[in-house]
Amino acid sequence: MKNRLLVVSLVAILTLLCAQLAFAAGNISVLVNGKALSMDSKPFVTQGKVLVPMRAIFETLGASVKWDGKAQKVTAKKGDVEIALWMGKKEANVGSKSVTLDVAAAVDKGRTVVPLRFVAESLGAEVDWVSDKNTVVITTGGGGAAAAKLTGSLKMSGSTSVQPLAEELTQTFMKENPKVQITVTGGGSGVGISDAADGKVNIGNVSRALKDTDPKGLVATTIAKDAIVIVVNPKNQVGALTTEQVKKIFTGAITNWKEIGGKNAPILVNSRTAPSGTFDFFKEKFLGEDNVVSTAKQHASNGLVRQAVAANENAVGFISMGFVDSSIKAPKLDGVEPTLENAKNGTYKIVRPFVMVTKGSPTGLAKSFLDFVLSSEGQSIVKKEYISIK
Numbered sequence: 104m105k106n107r108l109l110v111v112s113l114v115a116i117l118t119l120l121c122a123q124l125a126f127a128a129g130n131i132s133v134l135v136n137g138k139a140l141s142m143d144s145k146p147f148v149t150q151g152k153v154l155v156p157m158r159a160i161f162e163t164l165g166a167s168v169k170w171d172g173k174a175q176k177v178t179a180k181k182g183d184v185e186i187a188l189w190m191g192k193k194e195a196n197v198g199s200k201s202v203t204l205d206v207a208a209a210v211d212k213g214r215t216v217v218p219l220r221f222v223a224e225s226l227g228a229e230v231d232w233v234s235d236k237n238t239v240v241i242t243t244g245g246g247g248a249a250a251a252k253l254t255g256s257l258k259m260s261g262s263t264s265v266q267p268l269a270e271e272l273t274q275t276f277m278k279e280n281p282k283v284q285i286t287v288t289g290g291g292s293g294v295g296i297s298d299a300a301d302g303k304v305n306i307g308n309v310s311r312a313l314k315d316t317d318p319k320g321l322v323a324t325t326i327a328k329d330a331i332v333i334v335v336n337p338k339n340q341v342g343a344l345t346t347e348q349v350k351k352i353f354t355g356a357i358t359n360w361k362e363i364g365g366k367n368a369p370i371l372v373n374s375r376t377a378p379s380g381t382f383d384f385f386k387e388k389f390l391g392e393d394n395v396v397s398t399a400k401q402h403a404s405n406g407l408v409r410q411a412v413a414a415n416e417n418a419v420g421f422i423s424m425g426f427v428d429s430s431i432k433a434p435k436l437d438g439v440e441p442t443l444e445n446a447k448n449g450t451y452k453i454v455r456p457f458v459m460v461t462k463g464s465p466t467g468l469a470k471s472f473l474d475f476v477l478s479s480e481g482q483s484i485v486k487k488e489y490i491s492i493k
Contacts, residue, residue, distance in 0.1 A: 132238040133219070135163050135228075136279070136480065144214045146239075152206040153239055154216040161217075162493070164226045164243065165478040170215065177208060177215065181226050181477075188217060197225050227474070243474065254282040255468045261295015261308030262380050263404035264329060264423040265457050269308050271484055276475050283468065289404060293378020296321065299460045305469045307460040310380030310423070322464050326476050327457040328490035330424040330446040331385055332433040334409065338416040341365040343435040349389050352419060355396030360417065372399040373411045373420035381405065384455045385421050425488045447490050454490065 131153060133140040140163055146155040157177055161168040166181035175190040187196040188208040195202045208217045220230045223241050231240045259269055266289050273285040287308075290298075295307030300318035313323050333349055335341060341364055344352075351357040353372055361367045374395045375382035386395075402408045408420040413430035424446065427433055433441045436453070445451035465473050475481050482491040 130237055133160075133241065134238060135241045136243060138480075140241075144212065144216075146219065147211070147216075149209075150206045153219045154206070154209065154211070155219045157208070157215040157217045160219060160222055163479050164223060164228055164241075165474060165481075165493075166226055167493070177217065179222070179226070181474075184226060186222065186225050190215070195221070243478065253280045253468065253471055256284040256286075257306065257468055257472060258286050258304040259295075259306045259308055259459075260288045260290050260298045260304045262292040262310040262457075263289040263406065264310040264381050264425070265295075265308035265459075267425060268327060268457065268485065268489060269459075272476055272481060273472075275480075275484060276472055285472070291376075291378045291403070292380030292383070296378075296460060299462055302462060305461065306465075306472070309458045309460055310455060311384050312456055312458070313460065320462060321460045322462075323458040323460045324465065324473050324477070325456045325458050325492055326473075326481075327485045327492060328446075328454050329457050330441060330443075330451060330490075331381060331388070331421055331453045331455065332424050332427060332441040333419065333421050333436060334412050334427065334431040334433050335419050336412055336416040337430070337432050339365060339432070341434055343438065345437055346389060349436070350391075350393070353390060353395050353399070353421075354393045355398070368417045371415055371418040372396055373408050373418055374399040374401055375405075375408065375421070376401040376403050380455070381421070381423060388453055443488065443490070457489065 131146045131148070133142070133146060133155060140155070140159060142156050142159045144156050146153050148154075158168055161179045164181065166179040169178045171178070177188045179186045185198060189195075190210060191207050193204045193207045195204055202221075204218055204221055206218050208215065210216070219239060223230045228241050228243045259273070266287060269287050273287055277283055277285060292309040292311055295304070295309050296317055298304040299307030300321060309323070310329065313321060333344060339360070341360060344363065348357065348363050352370055353374070357363060358370055359367065360370055372395070375385070400411060402411060405422040405426040408422050409426050409428070409431055412418040412420045424441065424443065435441070436451070439445055439451050441451050446454050459473060459476070461469055477493070479493075482493050485491045
């Protein structure tokens with residue numbers, strides 16, 4: 104009888120253990136800053152370690168990933184951190200440091216899988232295991248448990264083109280990090296550059312690439328790409344322009360809409376004032392060494408240019424694509440519709456970078472914010488009206 108009871112007990116224990124192991128192996132959830140990680144194959148446990156699909160974890164944590172099939176090598180890079188893994192080997196590199204893994208990266212059912220904890224922690228995230236929910240919880244600077252550790256304030260100034268995007272990004276970041284306060288002001292790209300160089304702000308917003316003539320020591324982080332579009336009043340019958348026509352309009356060589364298929368009315372040119380990244384980029388792409396006609400009305404922001412064009416049916420201007428709304432219209436340029444999709448696929452070519460500059464490499468709270476901006480969550484905000492960089 105005792106032997107029978109012992110056998111029954113052992114069977115019950117083994118059944119329970121097998122059930123728990125099956126649960127752990129097949130139903131693992133991974134949360135990154137409170138959001139479920141989207142994966143095309145399920146994570147699984149091997150030798151007590153959770154392995155997840157390579158690309159899903161790397162890209163979610165804001166790292167670029169390269170696969171070398173010949174060497175069976177995965178390389179991931181995020182900022183200054185570079186990780187190298189080899190399939191079937193327990194050796195890995197984090198920068199110049201060699202690390203021995205508990206379990207090697209592998210190929211499972213045609214998918215490359217990597218050890219979750221090693222990857223996440225190497226990229227600066229924190230990893231916790233919630234056993235009662237069979238869930239791996241990953242937190243970065245963007246939220247979750249790490250949010251409680253982020254405190255302080257940041258100041259940003261600069262490009263009015265970047266400003267709306269920067270404000271939306273900061274609102275989300277502050278919501279996830281309630282002990283952080285960020286203020287964003289405009290003034291133009293030149294202001295952002297000089298303020299960052301002078302230490303007046305932590306981050307300068309700039310709507311162009313840095314130049315050799317800019318102050319030394321600034322480090323630019325590209326956060327998005329944006330298109331510049333020519334805009335007219337909705338009542339204007341001109342629906343298409345060429346690059347050459349745009350140049351002649353803004354330099355004063357064409358002064359009447361009838362010269363380019365419109366009605367007999369004077370063209371009222373609206374331009375941005377310097378220092379402005381939008382103006383610099385527009386001049387580079389359309390005017391070259393020539394200058395905007397002296398009679399052009401000057402405006403300090405994209406919003407003011409839009410307002411001026413919306414108010415006068417003979418007006419013309421140039422603004423960031425993100426500012427286009429129903430109060431104005433953007434004619435075709437060289438036969439191409441100036442749409443976000445065309446800017447993304449390269450058909451519309453008047454595209455420039457949005458960068459955030461810091462005095463030296465970003466550190467502390469500024470780095471945490473920029474890491475968030477470059478993460479999948481931050482870039483999902485970028486994608487709404489601009490071109491993401493990932």
